[in-house]
Amino acid sequence: MKSWKRAVAVCATLAIVLAACGDGDDASVDPSDLELVTAGTLTICTDVPFPPMEFEDSNTDLGYDGFDIELSAAIAEDLGLEATVATPGWDGITGGLAFEDDQCDIAAASITILPEREENIDFSDPYFNSEQALLVKADSGITTWEGLESVGVQTGVTGEIYANENWEGVEVVTFDDAAGPYLALDAGEVDGVIFDLVSQQDVADNDATVIVIETYDTDEEYGLATKDSPNLLSAINETLAKFRDDGTYDEIYGNWFPEA
Amino acid sequence: MAMKLRQRQRLFRWVMYAIAVVVVVLAIVLGDWERIRFNFFNVEVMREMFPEVITIAARNTILYTLMSFAIGLVGALALALMKLSSIGPYRAFAIGYIELFRGLPALITLILIGFGIPIAFDLRIPGGRVGAGVLGLSIVAAAYMAETIRAGIEAVPRGQSEAARSLGMSANRTMFTIILPQAFRIIIPPLTNEMVLLIKDTSLFFILGTTPLTKELTKFARDFMVEIRNATPLTVAALVYLAITLPLTWLVRKLEKRAAMSR
Numbered sequence: 001m002k003s004w005k006r007a008v009a010v011c012a013t014l015a016i017v018l019a020a021c022g023d024g025d026d027a028s029v030d031p032s033d034l035e036l037v038t039a040g041t042l043t044i045c046t047d048v049p050f051p052p053m054e055f056e057d058s059n060t061d062l063g064y065d066g067f068d069i070e071l072s073a074a075i076a077e078d079l080g081l082e083a084t085v086a087t088p089g090w091d092g093i094t095g096g097l098a099f100e101d102d103q104c105d106i107a108a109a110s111i112t113i114l115p116e117r118e119e120n121i122d123f124s125d126p127y128f129n130s131e132q133a134l135l136v137k138a139d140s141g142i143t144t145w146e147g148l149e150s151v152g153v154q155t156g157v158t159g160e161i162y163a164n165e166n167w168e169g170v171e172v173v174t175f176d177d178a179a180g181p182y183l184a185l186d187a188g189e190v191d192g193v194i195f196d197l198v199s200q201q202d203v204a205d206n207d208a209t210v211i212v213i214e215t216y217d218t219d220e221e222y223g224l225a226t227k228d229s230p231n232l233l234s235a236i237n238e239t240l241a242k243f244r245d246d247g248t249y250d251e252i253y254g255n256w257f258p259e260a
Numbered sequence: 261m262a263m264k265l266r267q268r269q270r271l272f273r274w275v276m277y278a279i280a281v282v283v284v285v286l287a288i289v290l291g292d293w294e295r296i297r298f299n300f301f302n303v304e305v306m307r308e309m310f311p312e313v314i315t316i317a318a319r320n321t322i323l324y325t326l327m328s329f330a331i332g333l334v335g336a337l338a339l340a341l342m343k344l345s346s347i348g349p350y351r352a353f354a355i356g357y358i359e360l361f362r363g364l365p366a367l368i369t370l371i372l373i374g375f376g377i378p379i380a381f382d383l384r385i386p387g388g389r390v391g392a393g394v395l396g397l398s399i400v401a402a403a404y405m406a407e408t409i410r411a412g413i414e415a416v417p418r419g420q421s422e423a424a425r426s427l428g429m430s431a432n433r434t435m436f437t438i439i440l441p442q443a444f445r446i447i448i449p450p451l452t453n454e455m456v457l458l459i460k461d462t463s464l465f466f467i468l469g470t471t472p473l474t475k476e477l478t479k480f481a482r483d484f485m486v487e488i489r490n491a492t493p494l495t496v497a498a499l500v501y502l503a504i505t506l507p508l509t510w511l512v513r514k515l516e517k518r519a520a521m522s523r
Contacts, residue, residue, distance in 0.1 A: 091486045095486055095489055096489075097489075120489065152469060155483065155486075156486060171471055172471065173389070173469040173470065173471055174469065174470055174471070174483075175467075175469050175470075176466060176467070180467070180469060181469075183371075183375045183379075184375065184389075184468075184469050186375070186378075186379050187374065187375045187378035187379050188378050188382075188384055189374075189375075189378070189384075189388060189389055189392075189468075189469060190469070
C-alpha cells in the first residue's frame with residue numbers, strides 16, 4: 001500500500017514541481033498564500049515512535065505529543081492555523097513524496113539536515129542539535145563500537161549512514177521502523193543500536209537493561225521540512241526566530257528536556 | 261422483451277467487448293506515457309539494478325521459498341497424519357496448530373518467531389534472521405499444506421487401503437507405500453499453488469531486519485526506489501516475480517490437465 005502510494009506520488013512529481021513557482025515573498029503572513037493541503041490547517045507530518053521528540057498519545061487533542069509536535073503546533077498557532085498530525089512514513093517524508101502526494105504541509109520528525117535530503121525537501125533553519133549514540137545491553141560487556149559484530153538501524157536514518165561510513169566490519173542490519181532495532185537487540189539478533197542521542201537516552205532512561213556507551217558528534221541539526229512552499233518556509237523561519245527571542249522555544253524545550 | 265435468448269447473449273457479449281475497448285482507449289489517452297516511461301520503465305535505472313536484482317534479490321527469494329517449502333512440507337505431512345490419527349491428542353494438536361497458524365497473518369507469525377522466541381526463551385534460532393524467517397514461513401506453510409495433504413489422502417479410494425491391508429501390509433506401510441504416493445499425485449497442483457503463495461510471502465522477511473546480502477526482491481526494490489526516487493525498481497521486481505511464478509502456474513495447469521486425463 002505504502003509502496004503503491006509512493007509509486008503514484010513519483011508519477012505526480014513532475015507536474016507539481018512545474019506547478020510550484022512561488023516567488024518567496026516574505027512579507028507578513030497571509031494564510032491564503034501558504035497553499036496548504038487543507039485551507040486554514042497546518043498538516044504536520046511526523047514519524048513515530050521517537051520519544052521524546054514525537055510519539056502517539058491519544059490523550060492529547062492531536063493524538064501525538066513530543067517536542068517536535070509541541071513546537072510545530074505552536075508554530076501553527078502563531079500562524080493563525082489549526083494543527084493536525086499525519087504519519088505517512090519516514091521514507092515518504094524524507095524523499096519528499098508525502099509532500100507531493102499532498103499529505104503534508106510541514107514535517108516535524110527530527111529530520112537531520114543533510115545535503116542529499118535537501119535535494120528532495122526544503123529545510124527550515126535548524127531548531128535542534130543532535131548527536132548519534134550507541135546503545136547496547138548493559139550486561140553485554142561491550143564498551144566501544146569496536147566490540148560490535150552487528151548493529152541495528154532504521155532504514156535511511158543518519159545512524160545507518162554513520163555506521164556504514166565509519167564502522168568497518170560491523171554488520172549493519174536495517175529495519176523499516178524505529179522499533180525493529182530495539183526488538184532485535186532484545187532478541188539478541190544485533191549487538192547494539194545506533195540512533196539519535198535524544199531518543200536513545202529516553203530508551204535507556206526507561207529500560208535498565210540497556211545503556212548508552214558512546215556518542216558521536218556528527219554536527220547534526222534537525223530542521224523542519226517543507227517542499228516547494230517558499231511562503232510557508234519563510235513564515236516558519238520567522239516564527240522560529242521569534243520563538244527563540246521570546247522564550248517560547250526554551251519553554252517547550254524545558255517541557256521535554258527538564259534536566260538540560 | 262422480444263429478443264430471443266441467443267440475441268440477448270450476443271448483445272451482452274458485444275456490450276462487454278465495447279466496455280473493454282473503452283477502458284483500453286481511456287488508459288491510452290489519459291495515461292501520460294512519457295511520465296510513465298520515465299517513472300516505471302526507466303532503462304537507466306533498470307541497468308543500475310543488474311546484476312544484483314538477480315544475483316542477490318531473486319536468488320534470495322527463490323532460496324527462502326524453497327527452504328520454507330521443504331521444511332513446511334515435512335511439517336504438513338506430519339500434521340496431516342496426526343489429524344487423521346486415531347490418537348485423540350494428536351488430532352487435537354493438529355487441529356489447534358492448523359487453526360492457529362492459518363488464522364494469524366504471516367507477518368505476525370514471523371515477528372513472534374523472529375523476536376518472540378529469542379526474547380521469551382533466551383534462545384537463538386539457527387541461521388539468525390534468515391533462519392527465523394524461514395522457520396516462521398515454514399510454520400505457516402505447514403498449516404496450509406497439512407489440510408491439502410489430508411484432503412489428498414482422503415481422496416485416495418478406500419479400496420486401496422483395504423486391498424493393501426488384506427494383503428497383510430501394516431497400517432504404516434500401507435500409508436507410506438500405497439496411499440501417500442497416490443495422494444501426492446492428486447495434490448501436486450494445489451501444492452504448487454502453495455509455493456506460489458510462499459514466493460510472495462518471502463517479501464515479509466524485511467520485518468526481521470535486512471543486510472545488503474539478505475534482501476529479497478521486494479525489499480531490494482523498495483530500498484532501490486527510495487534511494488533513486490523512481491518507481492522503476494518496482495516494475496523490475498514485478499517482472500522478476502512473474503518470471504518465477506508464471507512458469508510454475510503454467511506447470512500447474514499442465515499437471516492438472518494430465519491428472520484429469522489419467523483418470
